[in-house]
Amino acid sequence: MNHLFLPEADPVGVSLRGFARAHPELVALHEDPLFVTATDTDPARRVGLLSGGGSGHEPMHAGFVGRGLLDAAVPGRIFASPHNRQVYEASRAVARAEGVLHIVKNYTGDRINFGIAAERLRADGIAVRRVLVDDDLATESDLTATGRRGTGATVIVEKLLGGAADTGLGIAELATLGEEFARSSRSVAVAGRAQTSPSLGGEVFALGDREIEYGVGIHGERAAATITRPPFGHLVERMTAQVLDGLPGTGDGVILLVNGLGATTLLELYAVHEQVSEVLARRGVPVAGQLVGTHVPALDMSGFSLTMTAVRTGWLAWWRAPARTPAFPHPHSQELNG
Amino acid sequence: MTIDQSQVLRTYAEAARVAHEALTALDQISGDGDFGDNLCEGLDRTVAALDASPEEPAVAVAGSVFLDQVGGTSGPLIGLLLSAIGRALAEAPDPRAGWATGVREGLAAIQRVGEAEPGDRTMVDALAPARDALAEGEKFADVARAAFAGAAATAGIRARRGRASYVGDRVLGAPDPGATGVALLFWSLARVAEPEAVLGEVGELVPVPGSGA
Secondary structure (H helix, E strand, C coil), rough: CCCCCCCCCCHHHHHHHHHHHCCCCEEEEEECCCCCCCCCCCCCCEEEEEEEEEEECCCCCCHEEEEEEECEEEEECCCCCCCCHHHHHHHHHCCCCCCCEEECCCCCHHHHHHHHHHHHHHHHHCCCCEEECCCCCHHHCCCCCCCCCCCHHHHHHHHHHHHHHCCCCCCCHHHHHHHHHHHEEEEEEEEEEECCCCCCCECCCCCCCEEEECCCCCCCCCEEEEEEECCCHHHHHHHHHHHHCCCCCCCEEEEEEEECCCCCCHHHHCCCHHHHHHHHHCCCCEEEEEEEEECCCCEEEEEEEEEECCCCCHHHHHCCCEEEECCCCCCHHHHCCC | CCHHHHHHHHHHHHHHHHHHHHHHHHHHHHHCCCCCHHHHHHHHHHHHHHCCCCCCCHHHHHHHHHHHCCCCCHHHHHHHHHHHHHHHHHHHHHHHHHHHHHHHHHHHHEEEHHHCCCCCCCCHHHHHHHHHHCCCCCCHHHHHHHHHHHHHHHCCCCCCHHHHHHHHHHHCCCHHHHHHHHHHHHHHHHHHHCCCCCCCCCHHHCCCCCCCC
């Protein structure tokens, strides 16, 4: 049984056309190759911000295209890297005087295809830098050369870079900042039910009634461990402690993302947020910014991820800067208080 | 000296067709099996593009075809190589210098993007010896021999990068398909530029694994 409601042919293309049709004041659709660009951007911006990757993680990335955030988003097929020509053409469309910054999640296919696009852009005389997001603690290991996967922190890195880019920073400064944002971010995710296979239907992996998968990725990758489901408070406490301990410090507090993996309700996500906030208060870690919702799902997986970014002086202004996109919360709640 | 770029690519397309079964078998051992398809498809599309616009610089055309139309990871990486060679050939005073510069710059681009080093069991293992032989001004036939020797040596290497890194020791004994496939470019170059040179045939140089050839 396939629980997804998607057209049989070209599901990503059809969906992106629908998305552009739904938000004509914010995004413009480009076909052949497929990507979206922002219709309104800050004139102070000297560097175009572009992100992308496999589809199935909506609203990331197309939902974060618009004023204050991304200039372009490039979707691959479901869970597959976009082709280098999509990245190349989209980059050409949004490059500014100082070039274009690519925000890339750490997956081999994305690294190679964005890298090839970057080489082509350089051959055209367009400056390109890359910020690699690699926050997933479940994949931290000294045994591989591939490093941690990029997951939920991508949203935080994109928002911080969007705010910074609108202050007119150059490409080298933005690339350095972006690397610091990524280095200061860690995540972990759990699932109680796998996502539906878009090609075969059915759940991609099976879990027993009392089991959860601890440390899943955003492509339905199984975790290293299937565990007996702990009581809710224990589970959230364990995850919070793992992320906190994985951070290279807590800076001036953390930006907290409680993220749904696709089939998790807001009732659940706000309950998680409440529990995480309690643990952080107990451990004396200030929450300097927060975001709760389904921002980086793994198609329709049931589960959630926790991401924290340890912020430093000056970063919060970029987090709180206004953004007008189809999916980033607006008005940004922090903006009203700040 | 002139070297007919179009003829090099047409020769490469024919060589890839002859080696297709072997490349596919090699990639089934170490990857997902589509390398031979991608290489042949890219070169067939290149030949079609050359037929359609014979006045365009052939290697640059091939670079664009691979970058824009060939899927997977190897396709666009080969596109980077051919684009760099195409640019260098357009700027260099003679084709020998152009090939030397182009391979050096193309390999540098491939390494920047793919982050592979010699010894990681990738196409870099054929390109690096070819780059060095070109830099030393060796005959193209010797450049081709160096590339094939580099490709053959990958048979003794466990992969550290790419999909082959997931299958561990099971790749040992068979050379890397990417390294083998790009070595054929230099074989084709030598065939066209130095027709008098004695080089093995593609079927001997790239036998189907397990065929006993």
